[in-house]
Amino acid sequence: MDEFLLATEIVSRLQKKFTAYLCGGCVRDQLLSRTPNDYDIVTSAQPNEIKEIFHVAIEVGMKFGIVCIKYKGKIFEIATFRKDGNYVDGRRPESIEFSDEKEDAKRRDFTINGLFFDPTSKKIIDYVGGEYDIRNKVIRTIGKPQNRFEEDHLRLLRAIRFATQLDFTLDKETWAAVVAMADSIKTVAKERIREEFFKMLMGKNPQQALILMKKSSILYILFPKLFCNDETFDKTVKILNQLRPFTEEALALSAFLSFSYIENKKQTIYICETLKLANKTQKRVLQTLASSEDCASLLDLNIASLKRFLRQSNISDILKIHYANCCINNLSKENYNFAQQSLQKYSDDLFPTKVINGNDLKEMGVPPGPLYKKILYDVEDQQLLGNIHSYKQATYYVRDKWLQRERIEIEKFEKEKF
Template sequence: MCQLEKAISIVKELKKRGHKAYFCGGCVRDYLLKRKPKDYDIVTDAHIEDIKRIFTHTIAIGAKFGIMKVLSGKESFEVATFRKDGEYQDGRRPVSVAFCDEKEDAMRRDFTVNGLFLEPDSYTIIDYVGGQKDIENKLIRTIGNPHSRFSEDHLRLMRAVRFAAQLSFEIVEETWEALVSMSKLIQTVSPERIRDELTNMLLCSHPDKAILNLKESKLLYSILPEMEGYQDNFSLTTEMLALASPLPGLDLGLGILLFPFLCFPAQGRCGEKKLVSVTKRLCLSRKTSDYLASILKNYHSFQQVPDMSKASLKRFFAIPEFPDLLELHRLEQTACKKNLDIFFYCQSKFKEWGMENVKPVPLVHGEDLMNLGFMPGPLFKKILYFIEEQQLEGSISTRKDAINLIKSHFGEGENIETKKI
């Protein structure tokens, strides 16, 4: 069975046991928009103990809130009991919940487009919140009072922006005004949740719109205060995001978002400090942090490309992040309506040489130098660099060439046993 068929079978099993059960949330919204749902969530009047009895393989992921996972083969489906939330105290989750009917469950949800239920047997939509009309009119609107909805879970401030970009919808005025007035509350959300929501924005279908709305709502500068000094350059960021969409991965998306202080020449050490601040605050992985540090360190090498030797250019190409560095250069030049001569030159040379010539197997190693009588030290490193340089330039291509060149330029170390060469 496919994912949808498995989800339908869970609903049917609940109904066979006398319970109400529907698809809910994003999968219903995506069905109406003719988009493929990422997953299928189910809501029911069955309680936790009922669900455990009905299904063999379950995991309680939020028993206090009436949420279970039902396992079917390699897939899992969230099954939740109809509930209404008690008082919120931490801007994330309610202190308590009470089980209720389907209408009250719909009314506790975040946005009208996510407050719909679907009966999968007949594909009947159950709408207590006006979600169908808002989907038809392409609008993002909170269910009920926007200040109340955003106060309950502060991450909804970012989610409103993301859904508008992801679906190409507009945020209604009342919801937008509340969002802007409450934007500083996003600072109370954990860094991990902010990072994950920012990731979803950058990887959605319109990251440029998402980031522009983050800026216009003042959320961006609450999340990334380091960006506040770059408002004059913001149109470049959004234009680059639009050109790059859909983004192939988070790292490049962050590279574009942080482009102003990663890649503007005047930043220097200031850029490094800001980058460290961002990576710590967003709890970015070591891999992503190193990637961004490499962008900061190496992006300006494009300015020197016309004057680079063959060896220097190959070393530039050998940087692991070079493909993304080249893409960032293309995006910047295109967004600024500048020529792409350096981009095409680098692209053609990289293709001409291939990775085997850009980063060839070394002709000699430290052991070879020791066999020549050289002792590890500053000269040791200088010799290896020199030989690599000549190899990259194409002046030598064999180990024998390298050994002869070392002897002619540096002589031989002490206590040489030439028979080992």
């Protein structure tokens, strides 16, 4: 069933005894004719009362009046109307108290996220001027910007992200506070920074997000020494603009780091580590950046090395980064065109079926050890070159080249020994 219909059913069940609405981003997205990522629900029912209604509940945020329920196979977050206490760590309130819908709306970050929607009556409930700001495409905090940003320092980045993701402008007072309080972003956990930053890169205008981050100084606070000069920054803006929209985080981050990697590889690796990327993502990003540089020498590779290069799982990312680099730096696209032609030409020959393995080498009398790996790699090279097609050819090749070489080395050692 459609997630919106499920959320509507949940609201309807709550409304039999309590006030309940859809809230936040899903209301904003519906007004903008965007498909919401999820549907959050807010209600006057308190957590224990929510649990009594739905029976199956996950206590993930009871301290903050939040309960997750599983309804017809989907997980929904239900929050009780609340008023936040003092924020002591620039992230979350030290206490909350249950309140009414007006107080709940006023505690939220931006007006566009402070709307409620009653799916039963199909009415928008707006206590913060969110509808007006959506119509005028403005990002504005609810209440004084400084207060909202002091409560949660990540909101500095979220302001930029919403503005560029939705193609809105930042209210002057809100923007002034972002600039004035930029240094506060240092207190935010790297994991939260990473999540928000990736949303920027994956959004509609990642290049504009980067420009606003620079203007506010947040860029250099988060990524000191990453951009050696304005030229590197300008090229980064261009590559983000050229390759957007991104559907994969690894490619988005590779684009963001591509020109900085050329200038300062160690600093780029450091940025990957400080963002606390998953090992798989970090490995893919660094491999993409290194291999995109190697594209410049593709014409010098033999067929076997070329095929190995082309069969990398991230070859699409590699060639996209290389092509964008050529366009931005006005370089020849000869290697890029050669790679594309070679992919078509050798598409069926990049992963030849193994014709020999370690057990075969053992039966042939090859001594166990690192030599196995060298021989098997060499045999596959010969397959990629088109010189070996069968087990018989492989065994002849190993006997002639590798076993003969080993005998010669042993005889040489024995002579020198005595």
